[in-house]
Amino acid sequence: MTEDDLDADLSEFADLFEPEERAPCQLYLISPLDVGGDFADRLKAALDGGSVAAFQLRLKGMDEHAIARAAEPLMRICSDREVAFIVNDSVGLAKRLGADGVHLGQADGDPRDARAVLGPAAQIGVTCHDSRHLAMEAGEAGADYVAFGAFFPTSTKETHHRPEPSILSWWSRLFEIPCVAIGGITPANARVLVEAGADFLAVCNAVWGHDGGPAAAIAAFEDVLAP
Ligand SMILES: Cc1ncc(COP(=O)(O)OP(=O)(O)O)c(N)n1
Numbered sequence: 747m748t749e750d751d752l753d754a755d756l757s758e759f760a761d762l763f764e765p766e767e768r769a770p771c772q773l774y775l776i777s778p779l780d781v782g783g784d785f786a787d788r789l790k791a792a793l794d795g796g797s798v799a800a801f802q803l804r805l806k807g808m809d810e811h812a813i814a815r816a817a818e819p820l821m822r823i824c825s826d827r828e829v830a831f832i833v834n835d836s837v838g839l840a841k842r843l844g845a846d847g848v849h850l851g852q853a854d855g856d857p858r859d860a861r862a863v864l865g866p867a868a869q870i871g872v873t874c875h876d877s878r879h880l881a882m883e884a885g886e887a888g889a890d891y892v893a894f895g896a897f898f899p900t901s902t903k904e905t906h907h908r909p910e911p912s913i914l915s916w917w918s919r920l921f922e923i924p925c926v927a928i929g930g931i932t933p934a935n936a937r938v939l940v941e942a943g944a945d946f947l948a949v950c951n952a953v954w955g956h957d958g959g960p961a962a963a964i965a966a967f968e969d970v971l972a973p
Pocket residue numbers: 774802804834835849850851852854871872873893894895903926928948
């Protein structure tokens with residue numbers, strides 16, 4: 747069965763039900779690759795600049811001890827503000843840090859194994875690219891959110907998938923598990939994703955690379971999220 751056949755079949759099924767009321771779309775901040783220097787102050791400014799639901803520590807090419815050292819002050823900043831602290835890639839590191847959750851790419855392990863290690867309260871997210879099939883598999887495996895992307899061109903990461911915003915509408919009409927939109931999202935292009943049904947917008951460069959600083963970026967997103 748192709749993804750289009752699956753869509754048609756499940757859409758008929760969805761029409762039988764009233765859509766669930768969903769919480770308003772929220773921001774999910776992704777860290778830059780360098781969290782040294784004044785990054786802790788920039789994180790505080792971002793989180794104090796408006797409402798942010800979650801922060802993901804996304805560091806690459808560092809050993810786990812170095813990531814753990816970098817994580818500790820950032821985790822405190824998040825917990826003081828009741829912002830969920832999510833670790834990218836590594837269940838072991840999420841466990842070691844006592845993080846609120848882990849984000850798993852398709853090569854980062856099975857959500858069932860992550861759940862066994864992190865327990866029932868952990869937030870486990872899964873990258874699903876532009877695939878309805880991967881998202882349903884992630885849901886069945888116990889993911890707490892599914893992430894679709896990259897919706898727009900991005901220089902933060904090399905990407906190979908470009909979903910349409912309609913995948914968010916499809917998902918949110920059929921499933922209660924929240925969906926995250928990621929990839930090149932800015933205040934200028936975010937509205938279509940919010941209107942399509944994204945529960946979270948995951949953003950990196952639009953916040954950390956904003957000319958006016960991270961607080962101004964968060965404020966600009968708030969205008970889109972709560973116009
Ligand atoms: C919220 C969110 N969605 C997708 C990703 C991408 O994860 P992954 O495919 O494992 O790629 P890397 O981020 O590890 O390069 C993400 N990190 N967060």
